[in-house]
Amino acid sequence: xxxxxxxxxxxxxxxxxxxxxxxxxxxxxxxxxxxxxxxxxxxxxxxxxxxxxxxxxxxxxxxxxxxxxxxxxxxxxxxxxxxxxxxxxxxxxxxxxxxxxxxxxxxxxxxxxxxxxxxxxxxxxxxxxxxxxxxxxxxxxxxxxxxxxxxxxxxxxxxxxxxxxxxxxxxxxxxxxxxxxxxxxxxxxxxxxxxxxxxxxxxxxxxxxxxxxxxxxxxxxxxxxxxxxxxxxxxxxxxxxxxxxxxxxxxxxxxxxxxxxxxxxxxxxxxxxxxxxxxxxxxxxxxxxxxxxxxxxxxxxxxxxxxxxxxxxxxxxxxxxxxxxxxxxxxxxxxxxxxxxxxxxxxxxxxxxxxxxxxxxxxxxxxxxxxxxxxxxxxxxxxxxxxxxxxxxxxxxxxxxxxxxxxxxxxxxxxxxxxxxxxxxxxxxxxxxxxxxxx
Amino acid sequence: xxxxxxxxxxxxxxxxxxxxxxxxxxxxxxxxxxxxxxxxxxxxxxxxxxxxxxxxxxxxxxxxxxxxxxxxxxxxxxxxxxxxxxxxxxxxxxxxxxxxxxxxxxxxxxxxxxxxxxxxxxxxxxxxxxxxxxxxxxxxxxxxxxxxxxxxxxxxxxxxxxxxxxxxxxxxxxxxxxxxxxxxxxxxxxxxxxxxxxxxxxxxxxxxxxxxxxxxxxxxxxxxxxxxxxxxxxxxxxxxxxxxxxxxxxxxxxxxxxxxxxxxxxxxxxxxxxxxxxxxxxxxxxxxxxxxxxxxxxxxxxxxxxxxxxxxxxxxxxxxxxxxxxxxxxxxxxxxxxxxxxxxxxxxxxxxxxxxxxxxxxxxxxxxxxxxxxxxxxxxxxxxxxxxxxxxxxxxxxxxxxxxxxxxxxxxxxxxxxxxxxxxxxxxxxxxxxxxxxx
Numbered sequence: 001x002x003x004x005x006x007x008x009x010x011x012x013x014x015x016x017x018x019x020x021x022x023x024x025x026x027x028x029x030x031x032x033x034x035x036x037x038x039x040x041x042x043x044x045x046x047x048x049x050x051x052x053x054x055x056x057x058x059x060x061x062x063x064x065x066x067x068x069x070x071x072x073x074x075x076x077x078x079x080x081x082x083x084x085x086x087x088x089x090x091x092x093x094x095x096x097x098x099x100x101x102x103x104x105x106x107x108x109x110x111x112x113x114x115x116x117x118x119x120x121x122x123x124x125x126x127x128x129x130x131x132x133x134x135x136x137x138x139x140x141x142x143x144x145x146x147x148x149x150x151x152x153x154x155x156x157x158x159x160x161x162x163x164x165x166x167x168x169x170x171x172x173x174x175x176x177x178x179x180x181x182x183x184x185x186x187x188x189x190x191x192x193x194x195x196x197x198x199x200x201x202x203x204x205x206x207x208x209x210x211x212x213x214x215x216x217x218x219x220x221x222x223x224x225x226x227x228x229x230x231x232x233x234x235x236x237x238x239x240x241x242x243x244x245x246x247x248x249x250x251x252x253x254x255x256x257x258x259x260x261x262x263x264x265x266x267x268x269x270x271x272x273x274x275x276x277x278x279x280x281x282x283x284x285x286x287x288x289x290x291x292x293x294x295x296x297x298x299x300x301x302x303x304x305x306x307x308x309x310x311x312x313x314x315x316x317x318x319x320x321x322x323x324x325x326x327x328x329x330x331x332x333x334x335x336x337x338x339x340x341x342x343x344x345x346x347x348x349x350x351x352x353x354x355x356x357x358x359x360x361x362x363x364x365x366x367x368x369x370x371x372x373x374x375x376x377x378x379x380x381x382x383x384x385x386x387x388x389x390x391x392x393x394x395x396x397x398x399x400x401x402x403x404x405x406x407x408x409x410x411x412x413x414x415x416x417x418x419x420x421x422x423x424x425x426x427x428x429x430x431x432x433x434x435x436x437x438x439x
Numbered sequence: 440x441x442x443x444x445x446x447x448x449x450x451x452x453x454x455x456x457x458x459x460x461x462x463x464x465x466x467x468x469x470x471x472x473x474x475x476x477x478x479x480x481x482x483x484x485x486x487x488x489x490x491x492x493x494x495x496x497x498x499x500x501x502x503x504x505x506x507x508x509x510x511x512x513x514x515x516x517x518x519x520x521x522x523x524x525x526x527x528x529x530x531x532x533x534x535x536x537x538x539x540x541x542x543x544x545x546x547x548x549x550x551x552x553x554x555x556x557x558x559x560x561x562x563x564x565x566x567x568x569x570x571x572x573x574x575x576x577x578x579x580x581x582x583x584x585x586x587x588x589x590x591x592x593x594x595x596x597x598x599x600x601x602x603x604x605x606x607x608x609x610x611x612x613x614x615x616x617x618x619x620x621x622x623x624x625x626x627x628x629x630x631x632x633x634x635x636x637x638x639x640x641x642x643x644x645x646x647x648x649x650x651x652x653x654x655x656x657x658x659x660x661x662x663x664x665x666x667x668x669x670x671x672x673x674x675x676x677x678x679x680x681x682x683x684x685x686x687x688x689x690x691x692x693x694x695x696x697x698x699x700x701x702x703x704x705x706x707x708x709x710x711x712x713x714x715x716x717x718x719x720x721x722x723x724x725x726x727x728x729x730x731x732x733x734x735x736x737x738x739x740x741x742x743x744x745x746x747x748x749x750x751x752x753x754x755x756x757x758x759x760x761x762x763x764x765x766x767x768x769x770x771x772x773x774x775x776x777x778x779x780x781x782x783x784x785x786x787x788x789x790x791x792x793x794x795x796x797x798x799x800x801x802x803x804x805x806x807x808x809x810x811x812x813x814x815x816x817x818x819x820x821x822x823x824x825x826x827x828x829x830x831x832x833x834x835x836x837x838x839x840x841x842x843x844x845x846x847x848x849x850x851x852x853x854x855x856x857x858x859x860x861x862x863x864x865x866x867x868x869x870x871x872x873x874x875x876x877x878x
């Protein structure tokens with residue numbers, strides 16, 4: 001017999017909870033036998049006092065087993081996925097899924113929607129007319145087997161405990177807790193029935209973790225849980241100090257991925273290919289996904305194989321195949337009717353820094369992102385980036401272009417974007433995209 | 440426009456809340472517009488991050504004004520009350536009410552029930568057959584005016600916010616928070632419409648605050664709030680390292696008070712009057728209540744006046760008058776049919792220390808106290824104390840006598856009581872009842 005208030009008090013007093021206490025609390029809550037007010041008190045106590053690795057693993061396991069684990073045993077081959085902690089313009093899934101699948105490694109991907117300043121894979125795919133992300137788990141397995149990759153949203157059968165707890169965290173200021181984040185991410189990923197996972201843990205002004213040190217802490221905690229399940233896990237610590245690639249916004253990001261898979265470049269006024277960082281990060285993540293499958297003898301070989309999938313057009317073909325199988329018509333990708341340039345009028349110099357979170361909020365002004373889970377998006381709106389950190393900036397240079405078909409929303413986004421960049425007289429240190437890889 | 444989750448986050452991040460934010464949150468919660476789960480998250484954040492004095496005063500004020508403030512303006516004279524933070528055998532209200540009223544100072548007292556190991560004045564009075572603690576506020580004023588003192592329970596009109604929040608704290612492990620305790624106590628006391636308040640802040644093994652330093656901290660916080668309301672407030676820091684007086688248990692405590700008001704003594708085997716500490720603490724608290732009214736020129740005069748009320752039998756007469764007015768027949772006070780001695784068999788020496796909280800729990804075993812707010816009490820059961828700290832202890836000395844009429848409950852209480860005292864070879868330092876008085 002367990003008393004919920006005693007379990008809350010134990011965590012409040014910084015004692016370690018037993019596996020039985022965690023299971024009792026989480027499962028009773030999921031069944032509706034423990035009320036929201038006791039769960040929110042426990043969540044806040046966890047926010048302050050944390051959880052040990054043992055507790056976090058138990059929490060993950062309990063949330064995982066609150067629902068079904070996808071049975072991927074009928075897929076004959078290595079199954080891998082990638083998880084990103086979220087950012088602005090972070091569109092690598094759309095490239096690495098097809099690349100890795102084209103290389104012969106399965107990528108069954110269960111993705112999320114955008115919330116706050118960060119985007120979500122499901123929203124991006126749904127900007128493709130007809131694309132259906134709500135497939136049954138049977139269809140998910142069937143399409144993964146047939147094509148090599150499939151992208152769906154979380155179903156009600158997967159981690160119902162996480163679903164209920166996440167909704168409560170959102171309204172009780174208990175989102176920003178390392179063990180709760182870890183358990184939420186990893187329970188869903190472990191439910192996919194994968195063999196290996198590559199984590200893209202972001203740091204910087206547009207990331208949940210503001211510093212590389214904090215990102216590393218999160219990465220290590222996530223890896224420990226995944227490895228505890230006997231999975232291969234690799235984590236890359238990557239920069240969200242500037243938006244990734246040329247665009248943020250749903251159909252704009254799909255367009256950028258198509259351009260990259262068509263091997264196009266987009267050279268900026270400063271002579272830089274604005275697709276380069278998206279391409280490079282996608283290839284590096286792909287390389288780790290391929291290498292962990294044992295498909296290649298070295299990571300370098302895996303990278304070369306991924307690049308070959310891109311250059312040969314095989315990834316593009318795989319992407320088109322995947323879209324068609326899920327009902328999407330890639331040739332009908334919509335684009336915005338209106339554009340508006342955001343010009344800098346402050347000073348000449350170099351682009352010193354971005355406030356990427358604020359850029360994401362400007363995206364919300366344009367309805368490219370959502371503030372609340374039930375906000376409806378405008379899938380063609382978004383922001384185009386013309387400058388990277390370190391680029392020379394002259395008076396009247398265009399820094400951003402707003403895309404959208406609701407021009408009445410532009411003013412607020414423009415005003416916000418004007419405050420999202422800093423100019424310095426001295427050229428800043430070069431921006432490093434990939435800080436560290438944890439194997 | 441305020442967002443509940445943003446207010447929770449602000450407190451979680453250790454920022455000071457504005458008066459508007461506190462009022463919005465508390466009043467919206469009281470009206471049912473903010474759900475329990477957000478309030479419990481805020482309470483846990485307050486548990487961890489505390490509140491500034493300004494915040495605590497605002498919280499008190501908001502809870503106070505969530506209901507009515509008793510209009511005592513028709514009572515022509517100084518109105519005073521006492522609040523104790525709770526203990527075992529702590530029965531002084533029943534003596535000081537009549538003593539102070541007999542001295543010509545009004546004592547309108549709104550009391551509480553026992554919870555956990557501590558007793559409550561209402562339960563004690565209800566052991567007197569016919570005594571009605573549920574009077575209307577009009578009747579409360581009328582009886583106070585007529586007799587000088589009246590004892591009632593909290594009505595639904597008084598501090599509804601505190602009532603709702605207290606119930607939630609009880610089930611979410613957020614009781615033990617200094618600002619929440621302060622606001623809960625002081626909002627109810629300020630609602631009584633009194634001019635002055637004497638606080639009996641307990642320390643020791645039977646108190647909520649285990650050390651004098653912690654008790655002093657609570658006392659100072661409570662005083663600051665009361666003084667902020669322009670009230671005269673005095674706090675005594677008193678020991679709960681041993682039970683107060685000869686008995687704990689509801690009708691047993693009323694019996695002890697009657698004996699004291701009849702100027703009787705009860706001399707123990709060691710030649711000590713076991714009523715002495717109850718009498719002395721009651722007189723000292725009474726003295727402060729009388730002195731703050733301006734009735735006497737000095738505290739010493741106030742003490743002498745209080746003692747005179749006791750010796751002359753005027754306090755007893757006042758007590759009988761008060762009971763009769765509230766329907767109680769003091770001549771029919773019931774007593775238990777069965778007794779059982781708890782004898783020590785460990786060693787000879789001196790009584791070194793009590794675990795007073797455990798003694799309170801033994802009282803719960805006998806149904807003299809309650810574990811949950813809806814537990815029904817047995818009003819005649821309780822525990823008699825034969826020894827005080829420092830008394831010589833010989834083999835087979837009786838330490839406690841259990842009183843009750845449910846002998847089947849005695850065994851568990853006996854076993855617990857056997858673990859509630861320590862014996863030492865060396866005589867311990869004398870026990871000090873009143874540690875400090877804060878004026």
